[in-house]
Amino acid sequence: MASRKKKLQGLVAATITPMTEHGEINFSVIGQYVDYLVEEQGVKNIFVNGTTGEGLSLSVSERRQVAEEWMTKGRNKLDQVVIHVGALSLKESQELARHAAEIGADGIAVIAPFFLKPWNKDVLINFLKEVAAAAPALPFYYYHIPALTGVKIRAEELLDGIQEKIPTFQGLKFSDTDLLDFGQCVDQNRERQFAFLFGVDEQLLSALVMGATGAVGSTYNYLGKKTNQMLEAFERKDFSSALNHQFCIQRFINFVLKLGFGVSQTKAIMTLVSGIPMGPPRPPLQRASREFIDEAKASLESLDFLSSTDLKDGNLESCS
Numbered sequence: 001m002a003s004r005k006k007k008l009q010g011l012v013a014a015t016i017t018p019m020t021e022h023g024e025i026n027f028s029v030i031g032q033y034v035d036y037l038v039e040e041q042g043v044k045n046i047f048v049n050g051t052t053g054e055g056l057s058l059s060v061s062e063r064r065q066v067a068e069e070w071m072t073k074g075r076n077k078l079d080q081v082v083i084h085v086g087a088l089s090l091k092e093s094q095e096l097a098r099h100a101a102e103i104g105a106d107g108i109a110v111i112a113p114f115f116l117k118p119w120n121k122d123v124l125i126n127f128l129k130e131v132a133a134a135a136p137a138l139p140f141y142y143y144h145i146p147a148l149t150g151v152k153i154r155a156e157e158l159l160d161g162i163q164e165k166i167p168t169f170q171g172l173k174f175s176d177t178d179l180l181d182f183g184q185c186v187d188q189n190r191e192r193q194f195a196f197l198f199g200v201d202e203q204l205l206s207a208l209v210m211g212a213t214g215a216v217g218s219t220y221n222y223l224g225k226k227t228n229q230m231l232e233a234f235e236r237k238d239f240s241s242a243l244n245h246q247f248c249i250q251r252f253i254n255f256v257l258k259l260g261f262g263v264s265q266t267k268a269i270m271t272l273v274s275g276i277p278m279g280p281p282r283p284p285l286q287r288a289s290r291e292f293i294d295e296a297k298a299s300l301e302s303l304d305f306l307s308s309t310d311l312k313d314g315n316l317e318s319c320s
């Protein structure tokens, strides 16, 4: 049985993997990046080497080094560091899980293998179980992202009886818009202390209503502070301000989604907002276009997401 750490709560930034102009990992900015998340965004949990971190585009050795650097630079600053260790090869996934345990990570997460795919719940659980067993002291999270993996096994079904198979199972990162499935995950596991982490940033408020205990996402890198305001409003049951905050966030995400929004664009936006160079993505991704960056910048400015004056949060109607 895993030692029960404190439950993962609140916002978790899905970290970007900074790269140099030559496409190598730029470890030198990770210390600054930690400080930026904690001090400027109020975000103290991270999810490393996931979708946003291009984890599946890195070599195993790079993934180990990235995880180590976040652990080192995050020490005494971050609350929790969860490492995504999913891979197509069970062996690689187990190696990364063991490594995460060695470096003192707070948890591991795994996506469904997405080339030769599990065709039913039992087959998927069996794979996850083998990975979890390689790090028997670490909390284990299943990362449900059917649109990218193509594995559409419902999370609610997967969770049924999962603790008997995977004793370290501690929660779910749910990156899908099916709130029936998400709600049933919560409803059917009320007596268990699972973390239900929602992964569609533009719909987080609806997931909070369904019982989400936290959120993992790419936009918390640069809209963490704004999203924290929404979480605070929700906590104090001020649903009309919570909704105003969600609408502000939606206006931005809706705008960039229409332009084409993915990991490359996230890298460009984070560079713009934080001033820390995230560099280009790794092929097959390609860097965001100049036009995208200019339009995103204008949108951020008009919503007051890019000014140094975002301390004034008295006016709940505005986005500042």
Ligand SMILES: CC(=O)N[C@H](C=O)[C@@H](O)[C@H](O)[C@H](O)CO
Residues within 6 Å of the ligand: 014, 051, 052, 175, 199, 200, 201, 202, 216, 217, 218, 219, 253
């Ligand atoms: C597919 C993907 O990367 N999803 C991210 C996390 O799961 C989200 O944080 C989105 O980037 C965000 O919700 C914008 O659509």
Ligand SMILES: CC(=O)C(=O)O
Residues within 6 Å of the ligand: 014, 015, 047, 049, 050, 051, 052, 053, 199, 216, 217, 218
């Ligand atoms: C968003 C997220 O959770 C990821 O990048 O993996």
